[in-house]
Amino acid sequence: MSQYEFLEVETETLKQGNIVSIFLNNPSSRNSMTWKMGEEFYSVIQSLRKEKTLPRAVIVSGKNDVFCAGGDLNLLRSFSKKTYSQNKRDMRKFYSFFLSVRNLNVPVIAALNGHAIGAGLSLAFACDLRVFADEGKYSFNFVRLGIHPGMGSSFLSPELLGKSLGGRLLLxxxxxxxxxxxxxxxxxxxxPKQDVYSKAKEYAKYMADGAPLALQELKENLYSWKTLDKALKKEASSQARNFLSADFLETLNSVAEKRSPIFLGK
Incomplete structure (x- = not known):
């Protein structure tokens, strides 16, 4: 595969077929998601889908002792300077880069080797299976930034955990x-975090023993894109409004001033 600026991609060849590992790698901001990273991630997924022989399993993990710190602050700041229509369009596009992992008809394991926040945690929830670090810190922190949950989290969290617990994490x-x-x-x-990737690799090899055609069909049938797509439309619309609010501007100011935000509902 090609070289990437914000990703590392490794392939291990087994007797049964390949296991591909995709590592988020943005060391300057704890693997936060940039537009460029999203484009690269989408490119990798599309390349894998087009291969004559699909990999037997895919692992998504992070470099730099962290999984993903969520949306890049500079990217979020740029949304505050766009119009509602631009934000609505761009958020849907940004979601689609990373959620393309659901369109890959092979088992995908998220190896959360460190902290995962916001959209980064959403990416892990979009994978089929997850291995966490005992000591990792995980949070859907959207409302604490003055914005509606995004990256499919308002659908994925209740889907995996039920409305009570899933809703609690979001609220x-x-x-x-x-x-x-x-x-x-x-x-x-x-x-323990140092064992997360090796444990995920162990499980990936176990899954690689399964019948590939059956697993590909199963992956395609497990999820309803139609239902998720409705949630993504609502998220994009809500986030587009929130990025233009005084509360989100307060978030940006509080980060710059290194203090807690004070939200006024404006």
Missing amino acids: TGETFSGIDAKNWGLAWDSV
């Missing part, structure tokens, strides 16, 4: 650990 923005995730049934496993 409060609270932080949970890998051990919490395992106790809730969200994680395939939770292990």
Whole structure:
């Protein structure tokens, strides 16, 4: 595969076929999601889909001792300077880059080797299975930034955890650990962070023994894009409005001034 600015892609060849690992790699901002990273991620997924022989499994993980810190602050700041229509369009596009992982008809395991926040955690929820780090910190912090949850989280969290617990995580923005995730049934496993990727690789090899055609059909049938798409439209519309609010401007000011934001509902 090609070289990427914000990703590293590795392929391991087994007797049964290949296992591909995609690593988020933005060391200057804890693997935060940029527009360019999204384009690269989408390009990798599309390249894998077009291969004559699909990989047997894919692992999504992070470099730099972290999974993903969420949306890049400079990218979020740029949304505050666009119109509602531009934001609505661009948010849908941005979501589609990373959520393309659901269109890859092979098992995808998220190896959360460190903290995952906001949209970064949403990416993990969009994968088929997850291995968490015991000591990792995970949160859908959208409401604490003055914006509606995005990247499919308003659909994915209740889908995986039910409306009660899934809704709680979205409404409060609270932080949970890998051990919490395992106790809730969200994680395939939770292990010390240094063991997360190797554990995910172990599970990927186990899944590679399955019948590929059956797994490809199963992946295609597991999810309803139609239902998720409705949620994405609502998220994009809500976030587009929120990015133009005084509360979001307060978020940006509070980050610059290194203080907690004070939201006034404006």
